[in-house]
Amino acid sequence: SSQFETRKRDHIKIALDSRSQTEGQNGLDSIELIHEALPELDYKEVDISTSFFFSGNASQKTHSKTDAISLKLSSPIFISSMTAGHEHGRQINEALARLSDRRQILMGVGSQRRELNDSNAAEEWAQVRKQAPRARLLGNIGITQLIKTPIDKIQKLIEATEAVALFVHLNPLQEVLQPEGTPSFKDGLQAIENLVKIAGIPVIVKEVGCGFSAETLKRLHNTGIFAVDVSGKGGTHWGRVEGYRSQPEQMLYKVAQTFQNWGISTVQSMLNAKEAAKGNPRSYEVWASGGVRNGLEVGKLVALGAQKVGIAKPFLEAALLGQNSDQLLQPDKAEQNIRPEQADQNLEDLLNRLETELKITMFCTGCRTLQDLQTKPVIQA
Numbered sequence: 001s002s003q004f005e006t007r008k009r010d011h012i013k014i015a016l017d018s019r020s021q022t023e024g025q026n027g028l029d030s031i032e033l034i035h036e037a038l039p040e041l042d043y044k045e046v047d048i049s050t051s052f053f054f055s056g057n058a059s060q061k062t063h064s065k066t067d068a069i070s071l072k073l074s075s076p077i078f079i080s081s082m083t084a085g086h087e088h089g090r091q092i093n094e095a096l097a098r099l100s101d102r103r104q105i106l107m108g109v110g111s112q113r114r115e116l117n118d119s120n121a122a123e124e125w126a127q128v129r130k131q132a133p134r135a136r137l138l139g140n141i142g143i144t145q146l147i148k149t150p151i152d153k154i155q156k157l158i159e160a161t162e163a164v165a166l167f168v169h170l171n172p173l174q175e176v177l178q179p180e181g182t183p184s185f186k187d188g189l190q191a192i193e194n195l196v197k198i199a200g201i202p203v204i205v206k207e208v209g210c211g212f213s214a215e216t217l218k219r220l221h222n223t224g225i226f227a228v229d230v231s232g233k234g235g236t237h238w239g240r241v242e243g244y245r246s247q248p249e250q251m252l253y254k255v256a257q258t259f260q261n262w263g264i265s266t267v268q269s270m271l272n273a274k275e276a277a278k279g280n281p282r283s284y285e286v287w288a289s290g291g292v293r294n295g296l297e298v299g300k301l302v303a304l305g306a307q308k309v310g311i312a313k314p315f316l317e318a319a320l321l322g323q324n325s326d327q328l329l330q331p332d333k334a335e336q337n338i339r340p341e342q343a344d345q346n347l348e349d350l351l352n353r354l355e356t357e358l359k360i361t362m363f364c365t366g367c368r369t370l371q372d373l374q375t376k377p378v379i380q381a
């Protein structure tokens with residue numbers, strides 16, 4: 001198997017290891033919601049449904065007209081982008097896409113970098129689509145690829161997945177700590193602006209677990225992007241993941257340890273987004289992810305202004321739960337497939353728990369809708 005496939009397999013294995021998690025650092029423990037002892041509501045009225053709405057941008061100075069998109073979603077919770085990129089990866093993607101299809105939630109696909117040079121990789125999406133025709137997929141490409149790739153090739157990625165939007169991930173710490181990384185970020189902002197002009201679908205900029213400062217969020221204001229997913233510190237940390245790919249005696253291992261708590265927490269990133277919007281009417285939606293592990297945390301982030309809330313590692317874990325992931329991820333054990341029914345059940349259980357926790361958060365703060373949760377003063381000062 002290629003170096004790429006080995007790397008992706010390592011990433012999954014190491015990301016699932018608790019040492020790669022910046023647990024307790026997402027900042028959400030310091031956010032307290034106000035209990036409402038007398039909600040003017042029946043629990044069954046609580047409505048967590050939302051939509052993905054993009055008005056199109058024919059009015060902007062774009063080269064291609066972008067149609068309006070309106071998708072009903074059962075909740076603001078989405079599956080955050082995770083690379084697959086090998087045989088078991090496809091099975092993981094299929095399980096996640098079936099969940100997106102059945103339950104009407106958004107799913108970010110992992111980096112589509114491999115598809116830029118390998119046309120077979122794009123075929124995998126046709127397989128995934130067969131099982132999940134109505135999955136609401138969001139494409140994904142890294143900024144360093146975007147900078148050096150002609151735009152028509154990026155367009156192909158969007159077509160392959162039939163994506164409703166495209167994530168561009170910003171991951172300077174990961175690229176610089178990855179032995180085979182490409183830490184070339186010059187002209188990134190310009191590349192994002194160019195992409196917005198021709199993509200034909202909404203562009204969403206995200207981190208991968210190190211968050212955003214107010215200054216960076218301000219620089220993104222006039223790019224025409226649809227949203228920023230702050231993906232802050234508090235969950236999977238890519239400095240740690242790359243570090244643990246090296247041996248303890250190797251330099252990169254030690255360097256990664258120095259940066260093991262680097263980044264801006266998910267809560268601080270959300271506060272930075274508020275700060276950046278001051279006197280500067282925000283031109284994009286703010287989404288949140290990074291260490292979100294339950295529906296109460298989803299509710300807190302909605303109260304802090306998030307339109308959508310992404311979760312990565314727990315969905316991966318659920319898709320693999322009860323299977324020996326060590327064996328499963330070995331290249332020569334491809335016959336030990338993921339049991340689809342079990343993966344489906346585990347993913348259903350996880351989403352049910354998250355949605356129940358979000359509903360209880362809303363009931364106990366007296367919020368019937370997500371909009372109530374965003375607009376009522378529910379955060380303890």
Ligand code: FNR
Nearest residue numbers: 080081082083110111169208231235236291312313
């Ligand atoms: C990721 N993440 C990620 N992000 C991205 O934009 N493109 C990618 O290809 C990947 N690949 C990937 C693989 C695996 C195995 C994991 C766990 C994560 C990052 C992910 O989308 C998210 O931003 C962070 O993982 C933080 O969320 P959690 O894991 O703390 O919920």
